[in-house]
Amino acid sequence: MSDSTPKFKREPAEHRREALIKATLSLIAEKGVQAATVRAIAARADVSQGMIRHHFSSKEDLITAAYEHHMDRLTDLTSAFAEGDCSAPVARLAAFVVGSLTPPVVDAGSVSLWAGFLTKVHDDAQMRESHKRTYYNFRNRLEALIAAVLKDAGQPTTAQELRHLAIACNAVIDGLWMEGGVLPSAFAPDELSEIGIRSVGALLGIDLTKAGQQT
Amino acid sequence: MSDSTPKFKREPAEHRREALIKATLSLIAEKGVQAATVRAIAARADVSQGMIRHHFSSKEDLITAAYEHHMDRLTDLTSAFAEGDCSAPVARLAAFVVGSLTPPVVDAGSVSLWAGFLTKVHDDAQMRESHKRTYYNFRNRLEALIAAVLKDAGQPTTAQELRHLAIACNAVIDGLWMEGGVLPSAFAPDELSEIGIRSVGALLGIDLTKAGQQT
DNA sequence: TTCGTAATCATGCAAGTGTATAATTAGGAA
């Protein structure tokens, strides 16, 4: 007999990979890393569990791909904030900070996923490399913004000083981002970004509050 | 026949609990949370696996206890730094910051341990409560030190402002601590504590570098 | 000494895990 309804559809490999990654991320965001089992991921992506091994060499491989996808998305989101705004360096830096400290970047699932990966960084070389890459990527963007702001303000700075400022600003943003994701109830809305703007301003010796009028 | 060698020794409950917690912590620090199984913990503590259910209501309960033990130890270590130093508020704050950003507090195992627990905070209510407690504990100590410093400097501050400063200082310390533990090679020795001292000083508008001559 | 009991152990179980394998089947090529 001729089939009235195909039992499944063949998709380009890239679509399937992406769908599996999306399913993995949404699952982790909702119920934590330990809920991202092969069966649960497959169910959410509406495919059989064999698909995971077919498109990824292992479940670990899928998780790693999901992590990179996630971190790249976070960096892109905050950068988009900075780019979209006007061209004044101060405003761009302020937008970058605000973007890092408001949803959807600040999110319980995001932080949970990130933390789950941090544990693997300890003993997995590939994961350590991946973390290093995303960390420097974010910090270097921040450093460039800071350099522009300081130059604009006519404050001369050594490379070493600039490096320290970038590390410090990165740290305060990371710290706020993390706590905001883990304990959302501990902070009022916009409180994190307000603190972030003021803190980065204080670290640089420049007032960012005027430029930080959010969205 | 009389037994020449007892097959096991009865220990005070507190000793056993502590031994199990220690075993759990060392295991997680070495191989991550997923390696802290009932059997692995029991093996490391040199007891049968039944002991865990006997001394803790569940494995989750043991994990939570281990987390609290670990975080309390970290807080105690940094506080000891602040207490041991002289009585000048500025010096105490500086010591607190330096203590938070140098070994043994800054340590790959510690951070990995902390990250492992963080993943559980997302979906375990008891864990979330525990995290909240340790977070506020640390932040409140920091806030008290900051208040003393500002009062000493004759800078009036509102409660809200004080809260924001504590959150910001806590964030920068957390961020530096974390990156120092995850990517030790990315920072020179004493670089983290130097940045920490300068950053907290900048946030408060007070120079801490003179008081921060380490140990 | 004897005995009771709580601490400790040894074993088993049901559920869930990632992975391997072979059977299906969609969809393009000949």
Added chain:
DNA sequence: TTCCTAATTATACACTTGCATGATTACGAA
């Protein structure tokens, strides 16, 4: 149309997990 092949599914396997159960046994009390 007819095949061929790779995508997809269905199923099973070996292993690990946390927890429960009942048998031991150390050790203080009587």
